[in-house]
Amino acid sequence: MVSILEAWKRIEGHNYEISNHGRIRNRRTKRVLKPELHDGKYLRIKLNKRHYKVHRLVGLCFISNPENKPEINHKDGNKLNNHVENLEWVTTKENVKHAIDNGLRPRLDSRTVINIYYDFWVEHMKMYEVMKKYNITKNIACSIKYKNNYQDILSKVKLQLVILN
DSSP states (O other): OOOOSOOEEEOTTSSEEEETTSOEEETTTOOBOOOEEETTTEEEEEETTEEEEHHHHHHHHHSOOTTOOOEEEETTSOTTOOOGGGEEEEOHHHHHHHHHHTTSSOOOOHHHHHHHHHHHHTSOOOHHHHHHHHTOOHHHHHHHHTTSSOHHHHTTOOOOOOOOO
16 A cells, blocks of 8 residues: 655755655755656756665655665656655565566577677677667666676586687
C-alpha cells in the first residue's frame, strides 16, 4: 500500500528537504525543485553545485541500511518512481539479479558474451559500435570487455593474438 501522506526530512549538509514521494524543496521558501532526467534513466537534482540521484537521497533519508548495502533498487523497475515504498537497499549482485529476473536487463547467452569479447579484442570495435550491434548498455559492454562479469563464460576464453612484423 502506497503512503498518501507526504513526509519531509532534511537533506544532510544542505538547506533542502526531500519527501517520501521523492520531491525536493527549499527548506526556507518551501519551493519545490524540478529534477532533470539524467542519461534518460534517473532523476537527479543539483544542490550546491553537485548532482545527486533522487532515489539515493530518498534512500539515505528514509530507508535504514543496517547491512550497509551500496545500491538502491527500484522494486517496480520504474527508475522514475522514487517513492520510498518502491525503493530498497541492495547489493550489486541483488540489483543485477532483480533486473534479470524482471526482464529489465537481458541475461546474455554464452555465444553472445564471447562474440562481444571477441569484437573488442580481435576486431578492435569501438565501445559505441559494440553497444549498438548488441543493443547493450555501456556498463554491460565494459563488464564483458574487462571480464568484470560473466566470468563463468569468459574464464574459458583464451584469445591468441599474433603480432606481425
